[in-house]
Amino acid sequence: MPLLPDVRHLFDLPEDVAYLNCAFMGPLPTVAVEAGWSGLARKLRPWTISPDDFTVPVDQLRGRFAALLGVPDDADGVAITPSVSYGVATAASNLTLQPGQVAVVLHQQFPSDVYGWQALAERHGGALHVVAPPADGDWTSALLADLDALGDRVGLVSAPPCHWIDGAAVDLVPVGAAARAVGAALCVDVCQSLGALPFDMAAVQPDVVIGATYKWLLGPYSVGFLWVAPHLRGGVPIEHGWTGRANSHCLACLADYTEEYQPGARRYDVGEVANFALVPAALASASLVASWDAHAVAAHAATITDRIAAGATELGLQVAPAHLRSPHLMGIRLGAGVDTEALAPALADRGVHVSVRGDAVRVSAHAFNSLDDAERLLAALAEVLRGPGS
């Protein structure tokens, strides 16, 4: 420490707040709030809005997401969406399963993935296969074992780089290879990782990558992205707006209907994609995050997470071993007798913000956190768990 320059002053984070909760919602940097306000204010004077305003900032945002995904030359592969569920729905309407095939998900995977892939499986006479939680916490081995057992019954694998509930790590490189070996599509939800964990597109070789900006990319709510591999760029969008069509740069020609689309994944963009308030805010946030070295952010987060893990263990609580957890996101299992519902508010009363998911306190560390935040969490946890009067 410090592995990164101090970036806390770029946010509105008071001294007495330890915000360890990007897994719930990342804070907007002040530069993004300013960009969002100015963007919203463009409509005070709509006559200043030009045709380029519908495309240029959106393409810049596409480019920023491509860079964050490790494919800076592939902005064409990125569509702008409002949510992960929108990305899943778009991908699902362009993928097929054979009757009897399964879409594989993890136990307690995020619902925006599960519902969409379940609908796809049912549409094609298939089913969902849920990988059971591994007793030893090793999701990669559990997922690989199921893929091996199911063989070519697998039509699709939906997996994140880490579990959203407790940050348990999933190594997507062997998972990608196993999916390819049986001809299954690999769809990756990076909502709980991109921005704090580097993503290696070339090593994973996914078919689809889906994310949202409001957590680790520190962006506004309701902006996300869908990257699709080249073989999925000629599909059918779930809505048929004008911006995805080939003639959309010419506002006067829009009634010259065309079958042609804009290049790449642009056809999958959400309607009214050029949201004048949200796009500039998302662009400012994504540009800030992209300006940090992703490996340094992960190492910075790991230092904080490791300190919390050691302190939690001293308090008699359980955490996954370092090799099975993510650097930025970790569940602390509370054990019997702890009122989990009451814990997060009790910590918040002490200025420490985390989430409780299931029986775990979910702690998440990003570039703006410090070891002071870790110490504040540990002190607050010790005090709350000791209970009143002790």
Ligand SMILES: Cc1ncc(COP(=O)(O)O)c(C=O)c1O
């Ligand atoms: C893994 C994961 N995916 C997606 C989302 C958000 O999904 P959506 O954008 O559909 O609301 C979350 C929110 O917590 C999440 O943890």
